[in-house]
Amino acid sequence: MQPSGQSIALIGPSGAGKSTVGVGLAQALGWRFIDLDQLIIERAEKSISDIFSQEGEAGFRERETAALVQALQTDQAVIACGGGIVLREINRQLLREQAWCVYLTSAISTLVKRLTADQANPRPLLASDINEQLVIQLAERLPLYSTLANWTIQTDGLAPQIVVEQLIRAWGLVGKPQVSEVFSSFNSRYYVKSGALAALPNELANLGLTGTCWLISDSHVGPMYAPTLIQALENSGFSCQRYDIPAQEASKSWQQAGELYTWLLENGVQRGDTVLALGGGVVGDLAGFIAASILRGIAVVQLPTTILAMIDSSIGGKTGINHPRGKNLIGAFHPPRLVLIDDAVLSSLPRRERAAGWAEAVKHGVIADAQLFADLEQAGASLNDVPAKITSDLLVRSAAVKIGVVNRDERETGERMLLNYGHTLGQAVEAATQYKRYVHGEAVAIGMTFAANLAVQLGMWSSAEAERQRALLQALELPTALPRDLDIEATLAALNLDKKRAKGSVRWVLPTRIGHAQVESHVDPELVRKLVHELVEQT
Ligand SMILES: NC(=O)c1ccc[n+]([C@@H]2O[C@H](COP(=O)([O-])OP(=O)(O)OC[C@H]3O[C@@H](n4cnc5c(N)ncnc54)[C@H](O)[C@@H]3O)[C@@H](O)[C@H]2O)c1
Incomplete structure (x- = not known):
């Protein structure tokens, strides 16, 4: 209850x-x-x-x-x-x-x-x-x-x-469980508690989600956490089926989606059933998209297991898969009925993934919450340790930034675009490296460093604050430069494919001070080109 x-x-x-x-x-x-x-x-x-x-x-x-x-x-x-x-x-x-x-x-x-x-x-x-x-x-x-x-x-x-x-x-x-107040018209709840996975059966029942649970996880997370979860669900009378996708970005594909549709249909999925997405952003995006589209949409509950998924991808209802022409180009808005966060699962999250998740928290600090940024600075490298005492507080505050923005602009017509800070170049770098070299948060860290340099060049941001951002990203063991062997032309070409283009020009999210950013559409492409070259590591 x-x-x-x-x-x-x-x-x-x-x-x-x-x-x-x-x-x-x-x-x-x-x-x-x-x-x-x-x-x-x-x-x-x-x-x-x-x-x-x-x-x-x-x-x-x-x-x-x-x-x-x-x-x-x-x-x-x-x-x-x-x-x-x-x-x-x-x-x-x-x-x-x-x-x-x-x-x-x-x-x-x-x-x-x-x-x-x-x-x-x-x-x-x-x-x-x-x-x-x-x-x-x-x-x-x-x-x-x-x-x-x-x-x-x-x-x-x-x-x-x-x-x-x-x-x-x-x-x-x-604290206010009717988190329609948190997700406004999204009618979703966001719930954080250590050990929260054990409460899932009750939570589902409270939401009236009593149909079969289709648990989608990945090949790392599934074996660790799915058996206990399924046991708890079955003990409470739920029927539950499980599918582990390969743990890789490449799983966000048409082919993988097709396999999941077949699995669901062959096993008799019904409109009143629920997809449970247990994993990081890859599982969340793919399983969310499957839930959005199968039988014209069934309920999805997000059970994020990475920092990135907890503070970012599980919030706001965006689901999707990648296309050979770019990331997340196919998708739908499909808000989860519930985001249930059990920070106990972070103990098994690899250090590199922890750091990548914190990159999104840095982003939230820079665009909207100066105090969050300062607290992240204070915690520094210790954030990558397990367990980090302060983790749940920073998770919640970072998630609050995204929830606030999404509440004010669900469909990304205005303020929500700020959440793309660091993503414009970040996603181009991911595409140019075939999504293999960097995990998402690392690419975002490079993208934020680039956007910071751009903002400084345009006289919008002080170099001292841009330097604070760089120092924090480095303390978190995140990359802040482009590798020397990167195909720069491919990266610049990928920039032009960015779906955040407006009327022919790329929209850049640029900070003006820590805690505030704005969208700039009129940036000279030659300046972008010059600064991309300058971001290549020197040694
Ligand atoms: N929908 C959105 O709004 C949104 C926002 C940001 C990012 N994304 C998407 O999220 C994806 C990245 O998500 P991610 O960074 O969570 O990556 P991920 O899902 O690939 O997870 C990273 C790795 O950590 C493993 N893992 C996850 N949880 C674990 C745990 N508790 N213990 C041990 N291992 C664990 C996974 O198996 C995987 O190998 C990208 O596809 C990106 O496009 C979506």
């Missing part, structure tokens, strides 16, 4: 900062703050310690459930729950169905420090040796917190205000 109300429940152990963060969050959102323990005290007209000594833990838990029911009736409330709220199934069900659950967690040493300092609020269940008691409590409670959580924040070393800021960003993006 998806939460139906407009409540945020903070769960986690005592000392994780639920009350402090809750007050700040409620203030920032203009919502009501409810401290559940305080509500219990008010309703019982006695202290928590008195309830425990007179009625035992069972009596307290009864009162806790009653207070939770009351709190959840308040629309727009931030509810700080007691650490033991998750112990009763009824509470978990209430929270699951009616609140967006945020799990605040900290190292035990931090909890002990905070609890020892907080003499004003004695915890009856932690009366003796706090450290030892916490270890015992958490062994039981941690799995319950993580299963219930829609969002998790490790609060060690974070000022409450920072936690509040992170939560507001996260809530704005994924």
Whole structure:
């Protein structure tokens, strides 16, 4: 079940900062703050310690459930729950169905420090040796917190205000589950959660997608993640079929599409069925296109497994395949009913693919979000490490840029063109190298460096900021120059094939400052030619 109300429940152990963060969050959102323990005290007209000594833990838990029911009736409330709220199934069900659950967690040493300092609020269940008691409590409670959580924040070393800021960003993006608000008329939801793949059967049922699931993955991702997913779907009563395409850009082809149509038709696909796209952008684009066209369109759910797919290709509804004349030339807009992101799968993503994905995040920073760019700069090379603590925050914020742009311009008539930053030359380079030499994000990195040089030459962008972009791309181990053996004429020729041409001139997306870019249609082709030659690496 998806939460139906407009409540945020903070769960986690005592000392994780639920009350402090809750007050700040409620203030920032203009919502009501409810401290559940305080509500219990008010309703019982006695202290928590008195309830425990007179009625035992069972009596307290009864009162806790009653207070939770009351709190959840308040629309727009931030509810700080007691650490033991998750112990009763009824509470978990209430929270699951009616609140967006945020799990605040900290190292035990931090909890002990905070609890020892907080003499004003004695915890009856932690009366003796706090450290030892916490270890015992958490062994039981941690799995319950993580299963219930829609969002998790490790609060060690974070000022409450920072936690509040992170939560507001996260809530704005994924907290409102009717993500028609996120995808406007697209009627799609975007959902990020570690372990989220396990929630897929429930999510499908909630969306009324009860037909057969046609799981399309690739030869790398399928063997790693499809069996567990299929098992979970089948355990929930779904019928599921699987097809792994070869893991390569070349799979976005008519031939591969034809094979998938045959597979679906021979196995009896029906209008009420769902295509599940489990993989990177290649799987997402191809499976999305198949879903868009088979039986005149069936539902697709995107389950992106690369950073690029999580923050870019799964958002916005573009699907398609390549043609020998160019990339993505055949396709359709077919928004997914759901984008479900499980960042746990990133642990197996090769370093090179991680870097390539971050290239799109850099793009989002440059065109629309200076703070995102600065945070990427700060994280630098560590973004390519596994696990990177900050990953999900940066993923969400980067995805938010694309979601925002797509919401304002679904059909790419205006602002959405900005998302092509770095793609004009990038795609020409991919074409000139037969889509074999670079992964997409690497080509985009070269394209962004070129667009930056162009913007500087045209006096639109400061060379200092262009240099910051180059340094960040290099820190992420991305290429920023053209290789010496590249066929420059083929690259320039591919530029002219770019479908982003308008009335005979190529449209360039050029930054004017970090966080802002614009489209330029009148750029002298000779200047482009000169700068393409200058981008060739010197040594
Ligand atoms: N539709 C759009 O709006 C849009 C936007 C940008 C890019 N794209 C398209 O996306 C494609 C590129 O997507 P991509 O960069 O995700 O490439 P990809 O799909 O080829 O994936 C990259 C590689 O990583 C492997 N992989 C994926 N997830 C993994 C995981 N969790 N663990 C281990 N290995 C994993 C894949 O098997 C593949 O080998 C291009 O075709 C591009 O045109 C589409």
